[in-house]
Amino acid sequence: MPPKHDIPDPVSALRATVLGSGSSGNALAVCCGEQTLLLDCGFSARETDRRLLSAGIDPASVRAVLVSHEHSDHIRGVRVFSSRHRIPVYASRGTRIASDLDRQVPELHTVAPGEPVTVGSITVTAFRTSHDAAEPLGFRFEGACGCTLGVLTDTGTVTGEALEALEACDVLAIESNHDEGMLENGPYPWFLKRRIRSARGHLSNHDAAALLARLTSDRLTRVVGLHLSSTNNTSRLATSSLAGALARLGHPASVEAASKEVSCVLRP
């Protein structure tokens, strides 16, 4: 059977649905027409199918799985999901090596930062992030309609590449992992606190708000906070931090934090 990603589909709006976000599992479905791209598959294949169906997305519409990095909360279900649906997997060279995906999935492609990859009617451009993984990536998605979605998570600092790639997106999904005070005073051991705060850890609510202040454009309509810590953050703190940054700029974009499921429809 030929790879499913060769099948063309009609021009339509890009839609993104967070199937889950945080250290217990990450997956984001990006749909355009009848085709879906899955960014990360951090749940079991069965659970990923279940979450897709409950979001109204047919698991058979998934044409490929993109992997941001090899941590288990992003990669747990990739092997079984890609085999079950006979779809290709895309990952950086470093992630391929670190995860041993080469020997585990039916078809594997290397994604290089700055080199766009087109799957169906969605074009994805990867950029480097800064995280304690082999070669972690963030992504900018562009639909045939011209709508753009920028996704940045699992990064301790915002790289120049990320700033450039996330410019003028319609929707931004950015990590807002922890409240700095809650992390400082919370129960995590010191080495874990240090790791999370490091340049190769995770962005705080404050970091995400500061980043947003640099990325607001006339196109931006929606901001989604990702990868919230269940121990060191709350939805209320994350959203109020992001909303505060927008309010200071007088920007009308809406803000929410990814909980179990957040669906974003980008404007056509």
Ligand SMILES: [Zn+2]
């Ligand atoms: Zn993660």
Ligand SMILES: [Zn+2]
């Ligand atoms: Zn990670």
